[in-house]
Amino acid sequence: MLAGREADIDNFRSLIERLGAGSYERSLMYSGLRGVGKTVLLMEFDLFANEAGWATTDVQEVGSQPDFRITFARMAARLLRVISPKQRVLDRVRRALGVVTAFSLVAPALRLTARQRASPRRPESNVFGA
Numbered sequence: 756m757l758a759g760r761e762a763d764i765d766n767f768r769s770l771i772e773r774l775g776a777g778s779y780e781r782s783l784m785y786s787g788l789r790g791v792g793k794t795v796l797l798m799e800f801d802l803f804a805n806e807a808g809w810a811t812t813d814v815q816e817v818g819s820q821p822d823f824r825i826t827f828a829r830m831a832a833r834l835l836r837v838i839s840p841k842q843r844v845l846d847r848v849r850r851a852l853g854v855v856t857a858f859s860l861v862a863p864a865l866r867l868t869a870r871q872r873a874s875p876r877r878p879e880s881n882v883f884g885a
Contacts, residue, residue, distance in 0.1 A: 760796055768802050771807045810837045 757764065766783065773780050785793050797814040804811050812834045817824060836842045 757792065757796060757799060763796060764799065768803060771804060788880060810834055
């Protein structure tokens with residue numbers, strides 16, 4: 756738990772619950788002097804939101820970029836890729852292909868090993884019935 760931030764964390768958890776239930780809510784905004792823990796608090800909020808099934812993107816300080824529009828556009832694009840059904844399907848297909856590729860590289864060796872265990876090696880003369 757973050758020291759002195761219990762009320763903020765409770766407010767955010769309540770916000771997530773209300774939004775999850777379909778309620779409309781007002782945004783939370785945090786400001787303060789450098790070093791008071793705003794970023795740490797936002798990273799904690801990010802974890803809570805992810806645990807609740809919400810898609811999130813990087814925690815970034817708004818004033819750290821010269822043009823907020825560019826920062827926001829990049830964050831929105833990343834977030835849209837995360838929540839896009841098409842992108843999720845493409846990601847799953849890529850993962851599945853990776854598994855199939857790995858399996859195809861490993862499977863022949865596993866099959867050979869299984870055959871060797873199932874039937875002990877016979878002398879070559881017995882292979883042709885000699």
